[in-house]
Amino acid sequence: MTSKVPIRxxxxxxxLTNFRLKLGDEEYLWYREKMEENKIFEAxxxxxxxxxxxxxxxxxxxxxxTAEYGDIDVKDLxxxxxxxxxxxFIELRKVS
Numbered sequence: 001m002t003s004k005v006p007i008r009x010x011x012x013x014x015x016l017t018n019f020r021l022k023l024g025d026e027e028y029l030w031y032r033e034k035m036e037e038n039k040i041f042e043a044x045x046x047x048x049x050x051x052x053x054x055x056x057x058x059x060x061x062x063x064x065x066t067a068e069y070g071d072i073d074v075k076d077l078x079x080x081x082x083x084x085x086x087x088x089f090i091e092l093r094k095v096s
Contacts, residue, residue: 004092006052006061006081014049014089016042022087034076044069045080057095 020028035041044065051064058081065072084090 003057003059003095005054005057005095006084007054007091007093008049008052008089009091010089012049012052014046016045019084019087019089022089023083027083030079040069041076044072048077048080052090058092 020031023031031041031045038044047065047068048061051061056064058078062072062074062077065077081090081092085092
């Protein structure tokens with residue numbers, strides 16, 4: 001788990017269509033499969049965005065999501081955050 005703070009560069013909520021378009025269909029396929037496998041994954045993704053307030057670390061967001069929805073794989077959370085950063089939706093800023 002990283003001690004970085006995810007900083008949103010857009011106003012919530014997350015538009016999944018825009019996310020898919022920016023990410024590309026091939027990479028978005030992983031998310032489609034994950035949503036079919038885990039019926040609450042889409043809601044978790046949206047809540048991850050909602051928990052980003054510019055002060056919470058990735059670990060804080062993880063704890064908030066697991067408190068609200070039960071366990072989420074840390075690797076899935078970090079993949080989502082890294083993909084959001086890759087397409088310019090967030091910045092993962094090091095904690096100073």
